[in-house]
Amino acid sequence: MTRAVVSPLMWLEDVAQQRRLAGLRRSLNPRRAGAVEVDLASNDYLGLGQHPAVIDGAVDALRTWGAGSTGSRLVTGDTELHQQFEVELAEFMGASTALVFASGYAANIGAVVALSGPGSLVVSDAFSHASLVDGCRLSRARVVVTPHADVDAVEAALADRDEERALVVTDSVFSAEGTLAPLRRLHDVCRRYGAVLLVDEAHGLGVRGSGGRGLSQEVGLAGAPDVVVTTTLSKALGSQGGAVLGSAAVRDHLIDAARTFIFDTGLAPAAVGAAMAALRVLAAEPWRAAAVLSRARELAQMCDVPEQPESSVVSVILGAPEVALAAATACLDHGVRVGCFRPPTVPAGTSRLRLTARASLSDEEMQLSRQVFAEVLGRARS
Structure with a gap:
């Protein structure tokens, strides 16, 4: 009797489908050289990566x-x-x-x-x-x-x-x-x-x-x-x-x-x-540390986050993973790159945009971010 050959990794397809249904599939999205988006996703808090x-x-x-x-x-x-x-x-x-x-x-x-x-x-x-x-x-x-x-x-x-x-x-x-x-x-x-x-x-x-x-x-x-x-x-x-x-x-x-x-x-x-x-x-240049916190406070204000930021991170909780992912995608489409944190990185029901302030953010970049968040977050929270 010939035994059917079944890949021992077939279970990966089932797991991938479960993740898709839960809105938890992840993908790699490479940055382009010379990209012009406003970067509110990286951990380059002091803006020194390109110094x-x-x-x-x-x-x-x-x-x-x-x-x-x-x-x-x-x-x-x-x-x-x-x-x-x-x-x-x-x-x-x-x-x-x-x-x-x-x-x-x-x-x-x-x-x-x-x-x-x-x-x-x-x-x-x-x-x-x-x-x-x-x-x-x-x-x-x-x-x-x-x-x-x-x-x-x-x-x-x-x-x-x-x-x-x-x-x-x-x-x-x-x-x-x-x-x-x-x-x-x-x-x-x-x-x-x-x-x-x-x-x-x-x-x-x-x-x-x-x-x-x-x-x-x-x-x-x-x-x-x-x-x-x-x-x-x-x-x-x-x-x-x-x-x-x-x-x-x-x-x-x-x-x-x-x-x-x-x-x-x-x-x-x-x-x-x-x-x-x-x-x-x-x-x-110790002023850079204070500049990060100042920009973080501005980001929290423009996103209607009530808590005063204590660090470079501003967490904008939206709830469902698909809502957070759609908001992050919309932000990028409008020229602002943000982080999107979903389970298991954060607890279920707390999927969010994770914004990171940088000391080197310009006033023009902050103004564009304000406009984009007003539109995108208005839709995501409605």
């Missing part, structure tokens, strides 16, 4: 060190440039040391896994970024997910633990909502129960704190011995890569134990050169 000094920094590093890092940083992928940038980044953010990873995602996974492990407890905010969530899943620790920004729930989890070691992880600025974590209260609880606080400053660097030094610095936690900070170089610094900042002991431990550092190719020199140049621009 001449940042591009020069990438080109100089490319010519000096070559296109790739050539290997893991423990083999051939480490350069003087990597280490110089780590010194400058740590000094800027008020930390003792920094360690650069190939991406912010890799930095978060590496830090969470290396600082926890079997026999420890990890407490994570329900709205933590996917990279922190994946770090928790890979940690082999006991994981407790607490309601968003619920410090009492974090305290209860720490008080109830049997494990000797505990790690509390949170974003400083939550990427979909743009809201701030209660870092000072979280740290007080962590210190009371002997836990380490890990803070992801991906959306805080360049926006919050003195001259953009991050929310941890703003609330007085920069350099605290029981605080570890992670960040990405791909947002406010307009480049690519990630970093973990903390004590010398933390850095040494990550070099020995963080698998996403040990087994991944080092960050390309051009990305390091660009990030270092961007950091120097930010240090010399």
